[in-house]
Amino acid sequence: MSKKQETQQVKTIRCAIYTRKSTEEGLQQEFNSLDAQREAGEAFIASQKAEGWRCLPEMYDDGGFSGGNLERPAMKRLMEDIEAGKVDCVVVYKVDRLSRSLMDFSRVMETFDKFGVSFVSVTQQFNTTHSMGRLTLNILLSFAQFEREIIGERIRDKIAAMRAKGKWSGGMPVLGFDVDRSGTSPKLVVNATEAKQVRKIFEMYLEYRSLLPVVKRLQEFGWPNKIWRTRTGRTRGGRVFDKPAVHSLLTSPLYVGKIAYKEHIYEGEHDAIIDQDTFDAVGKMLKAHQKGRAQRLVNKYSALLKGILVCPYCDCRMVHRTTKRKSSVYRYYACQTTVKSGADACEMGSVSAAMIEAAVVDELRVIVDDQGLRDAVYQGSKGLLDKEQAEVETLLAQLKAQINRDTKEVQRILKHEVFENLNDIRVEDLKARIATAEADVVVATEKLKQVAARQLSRLDIDIAMSDFKVVWTSLTAKERVHLVELLIARVVYDPDAGSMAISYHPTAITALVEECEEAVA
Structure with missing residues (x-):
């Protein structure tokens, strides 16, 4: 050359x-x-x-x-x-x-x-x-x-010391308080108008004994959460109340004149808005409600479509819920928006868990018998793996070319017997690059073997799909949830049309083959 x-x-x-x-x-x-x-x-x-x-x-x-x-x-x-x-x-x-x-x-x-x-x-x-x-x-x-890290520790220590003395250490103010910055350190002061709203929220919870009715009433009143202006002049907050926001308000010790830091509660410098008896009564009621919900929960793996079922109206995930009807437990999926903000927040009603889960499983059974789909799956799977294989092969070629160039450069420098400091450093740097590239070649070669091992034949797909019905009946509830997560990316159920759309993961068929092989073994 x-x-x-x-x-x-x-x-x-x-x-x-x-x-x-x-x-x-x-x-x-x-x-x-x-x-x-x-x-x-x-x-x-x-x-x-x-x-x-x-x-x-x-x-x-x-x-x-x-x-x-x-x-x-x-x-x-x-x-x-x-x-x-x-x-x-x-x-x-x-x-x-x-x-x-x-x-x-x-x-x-x-x-x-x-x-x-x-x-x-x-x-x-x-x-x-x-x-x-x-x-x-x-x-x-x-x-x-x-x-x-030292600065972070100093800041945390300073916050802990301020909280222990009952001082406001900064952050977002809550409804009912403003921040007075006229002194040497910021201090919480009661906002009289907002304090009336806070007292009303506590009263409503004691009356309704549930978060959702309180949320609905607040929306009817048009009361937003805290609105404040930052020191740079930007307006923050003002969001509509939902269940988590109301729960956070009802459990904040700030309203009884105290400051919380981690697990500790300290007496604060600011005035209380709620008396201790009212705060304790609300806290006791909230804990009792949570305990009752925990007792009604069923096996967490029974929710087959958890994190997969999507609301067709607001595109939020639908959450798995349970309720007791007479002596039996009824399972259903509800839109996350309605759970947080009430039924009026989204058009989607609840969907029977048993009905929608059975429909999805039936769809899977029908699909695995479709020969046209089997052909499409084979072509799609082969295309994805061929693309991945080509990318790894390209990387291997680039690494080998780099090793070849750097090796020749080292030989060129040594051939001319130039041993100045700059060239010594250059040779060491090239050798380090060669060693790194050689290690990358080993990793890429192993990855190429893994890609080749994942290549599926038409027979693999036919066997996996034929075995699906038998395998499904032998799986535990936990294993079924795991298999559905591997196969399905998203399910959208339209209650008006009575139809659903299922989106599958690109690697779903590979997962199905592996699961069937494990089950048969």
Whole structure:
């Protein structure tokens, strides 16, 4: 191979030079600090020309901007170009030109790594295209992670200390309270208008003894949940009450003048809205209701279509519910929207669990007898696996080509007996790349074997579908749920038309073959 052909094979590395100066002093000079930084970067890139390095014409210069944060126009442009795939390597004069904050630096490095961008500091022997540079980077990032964890612990300790003293530690305010920020620390103060609504909600629950009637009454009143304005001027909250929101309100110790932190309850600095007796009575009633529901629950694996059945009107999942009728338990599916917000929130009524589950199983039995479907399944399964096999084979070819190129490059360097530091590092880096690629070849080869093992013949499909009826009757309730989850992605039942649409997983037939083989074995 000629040198010209070798040069053509070297990948072009698009290098962006980033420069920064904290003050504007001296920037008006004909040759200033930013120019000097850029000149050093250009010289370094030129020294790597044989490796395919090329300097981009775009100027990323931040004059008069601190390195303590990332709020810099040129830095933002650089990050946008990196995310757009326009940059392969970022070159700076010194590491602190990029950032003086270790945490900000770690975040920038994470972005670089995400988009496959290398980082070079010209004067500090810091180059993430080489193994030593990557090691240094990992050490820096480890310290950054340690710093983040220490800061997190300090924040958690501060919150715990504030809560123990009964102070409001921030977060979203709840209905009935506003946040007074006029003092040295924020404090909860009672909102008289909202406090009346809170007392009414507690009264209604004691009267109705159920969450759903309270939700309906609140919707009739047109009372939304807490609305507040953030310090940046944005309006938050104001959502319509549903059952979880009402339950959260009724169980919040804030309303009896207390502050909760994890498992502990502390006396708060703020005034109470609800007296302790009322709060305890509501809490006792809620617990009794939950205990009664728990006693009515049946085997959790009896819900064959849990997480699969979908409401045709609002596209929400339908949840499995039970109710007791005389001496028997009745199972049904209800739209999640109606469960949270009442029957008026969605047109969908309840669906008998026994009816819809039997209909889905009958559909499966009919489908497995359809010869046309068997042919379609075979073609579809073969197409998916052929595509996956082709992708793995392409990856293998690329890895082997990379190993071949890097091996020849190592041989070329050693043949010319050039043992300068730069070439020594280059050889070690190439050897590391070869070792990584060889490991990837082993993984890809194993994956190729797995894909080949999953290839199904027409006979496999015929046997699996013929065995389905026998296998189904021998499965336990838990095993049936598992098989349905493997086969079916989504079921939409239309009560008006009395029809349903079933969507299957692309790999459903493979799962069916495996399940049938296990059952027969």
